[in-house]
Amino acid sequence: MKKPIKKSWVVASALTIGMAVLTPLQAGASSIEPTNGVTIQIEQQITGTIKSISEDGVDLKGRDGKKYYISFYKFSKEQLIKMNLVEGQEITVEGSLVEHYLDFYTFEVYKKELPKEVSKDDLTKLEKMYNEMRKLEKEASKAMENKEPEVAEKKYQEAGKIFEEMRKITKPYFLANWQPQTFEEYLGDFKFGENNIVIAENDKIQLKAIYEEWVKLEKDGQEERANKKMEKFHEILQPYFDKLSPPLTFEEFMADFEFDIPAASLAKLKTLYEDAQKAEKDDNPELYDKLWKEFHYILDLFTMPQTFEEFIADADFEFKISKADSKQLKQIYEEILKLDKMEDQEKVGDKWKEFYDILEPYFKANKEVLISASKVTVNGQDYLPHK
Numbered sequence: 001m002k003k004p005i006k007k008s009w010v011v012a013s014a015l016t017i018g019m020a021v022l023t024p025l026q027a028g029a030s031s032i033e034p035t036n037g038v039t040i041q042i043e044q045q046i047t048g049t050i051k052s053i054s055e056d057g058v059d060l061k062g063r064d065g066k067k068y069y070i071s072f073y074k075f076s077k078e079q080l081i082k083m084n085l086v087e088g089q090e091i092t093v094e095g096s097l098v099e100h101y102l103d104f105y106t107f108e109v110y111k112k113e114l115p116k117e118v119s120k121d122d123l124t125k126l127e128k129m130y131n132e133m134r135k136l137e138k139e140a141s142k143a144m145e146n147k148e149p150e151v152a153e154k155k156y157q158e159a160g161k162i163f164e165e166m167r168k169i170t171k172p173y174f175l176a177n178w179q180p181q182t183f184e185e186y187l188g189d190f191k192f193g194e195n196n197i198v199i200a201e202n203d204k205i206q207l208k209a210i211y212e213e214w215v216k217l218e219k220d221g222q223e224e225r226a227n228k229k230m231e232k233f234h235e236i237l238q239p240y241f242d243k244l245s246p247p248l249t250f251e252e253f254m255a256d257f258e259f260d261i262p263a264a265s266l267a268k269l270k271t272l273y274e275d276a277q278k279a280e281k282d283d284n285p286e287l288y289d290k291l292w293k294e295f296h297y298i299l300d301l302f303t304m305p306q307t308f309e310e311f312i313a314d315a316d317f318e319f320k321i322s323k324a325d326s327k328q329l330k331q332i333y334e335e336i337l338k339l340d341k342m343e344d345q346e347k348v349g350d351k352w353k354e355f356y357d358i359l360e361p362y363f364k365a366n367k368e369v370l371i372s373a374s375k376v377t378v379n380g381q382d383y384l385p386h387k
Contacts, residue, residue, distance in 0.1 A: 044371055046070075047092045053085055057104075059368070060091070067318070067368040070095065071104040074374060074385035083378050094375040100141065102134055104372055115173040122169050133162040175219060183211045190237070190244070197243050203236055210236075247277055261302050269298055305340075308333045317359075319366045325358055332358075 046068055048060035057071040070093050072080055085091070098104060107130045111123070118126075140155035181189075187207065192199060199207070210233045217226035234241075250270045261269070276291040306314070308330040312321070321329065336351045376383045 043094050043374065044097055044369075045092065045094050046371060047090065050085060050087050050089050050091065052087060057373075058085060058091075060093075067366065068093075069101075069368045069370050071098075071370070071372045072376070073104050073106075073109045074372065075376070075383065076386050079383055079386070083376060083383060085378065089378070092377040093371060093373045095371040095373040098370045098372055100138055101370065102137055102141070103370070105134070107131065114170060115177045117176065118170070118173050122173075126166055126169060129162050129166050133159045133166070136162070171221070175221065178219070180215045180218070183208045186211060190240075192240055192244065195244055197240055199237075199240060207233060207236055250274060257299075257303075259302050259304065261299075265298055265302070269295060272298070305337050317362070319362045321359075321362065329355060329358055 046060065046062055048062040048068065051059040051061050053059075056073060057069060060068045060070055062068055107127045110126075110130055114123075114126075136155045136159040140152040140159065143149070143152035143155060180186075187199075187204075210229055214226050214229040214233065217223075217229060250273045253273065254269075272291050272295040276288055276295060279285075279288040279291060311333060312326075312329075332351055332355045336348055336355070339348045339351060374385065
């Protein structure tokens with residue numbers, strides 16, 4: 001069970017630099033011996049087996065049994081394609097140790113996503129703002145670890161303001177380089193035709209006009225008006241989206257449940273389910289939430305909760321819990337089930353906190369080592385980042 005990733009402002013724009021958290025390799029460190037006799041660690045050299053792969057890095061299980069997350073941000077997408085990494089493959093990596101996931105996303109990484117036309121003065125401003133934003137994000141992350149959500153939220157808000165200021169600097173450059181798709185290309189990306197969904201001619205004419213207005217507004221920097229145009233565009237397309245991904249029928253939704261429900265209760269559930277879908281379609285979130293809560297209340301009457309052992313097995317923790325802690329966790333879990341039946345949600349929340357406080361040392365002890373790769377060896381082939 002992985003802990004949630006904290007938000008990062010830079011990943012939310014046209015400059016998107018995604019964040020991924022995965023896991024594992026073997027560490028041996030290269031070092032030099034300065035004249036004062038102090039050994040300085042230069043690079044980690046790690047050999048291990050790939051456990052999982054993301055767009056930006058890999059989880060590796062080292063020969064030493066440790067877990068490592070390896071970031072490939074210094075490498076180009078073309079290089080990563082050539083590496084052709086697969087799960088279960090053994091690779092060797094050299095790279096520097098970092099303390100936090102945010103340390104992977106340096107200004108140099110961010111700068112790669114910027115248009116080449118950005119002036120030196122603007123780059124200087126952006127670097128200063130970027131580093132301040134990262135500092136605030138790290139402080140927010142630390143505040144969350146220290147269970148100070150109000151402090152964290154304030155820091156994230158400050159980081160968000162800086163991000164918006166950076167965006168004001170970069171947007172004109174992006175717009176100057178922007179080559180929008182044609183209407184036909186844009187609409188084709190939705191793959192309606194491949195799914196035998198035909199858009200009515202009058203809708204297509206209206207959509208094309210709106211799309212061309214949207215492009216013009218974007219180029220003029222009128223973002224608010226452009227967003228409203230795109231909202232209208234998707235409103236017209238909504239019935240076609242519904243055909244593309246139709247909602248599950250009640251029978252389809254219930255197909256995976258393996259317990260008996262009396263006919264009268266089943267009929268009530270079906271009515272609630274269909275009414276909730278209609279409320280969602282009518283954009284009535286309050287009614288939707290009310291109906292959905294009632295639906296689950298009835299469903300829970302016929303649902304056997306997981307045993308503690310089943311819960312732990314499904315959680316798939318990457319560590320072994322001691323017998324003493326396991327006994328205590330089981331007791332708390334069973335108290336949670338009793339409180340849940342009594343609908344005492346405040347006490348349920350307190351008990352879950354108590355539950356995960358016991359697990360916290362395991363999460364910390366099992367934390368992966370973070371490495372920013374500067375050399376990767378795959379099948380005897382060495383890969384170095386492009387300068």
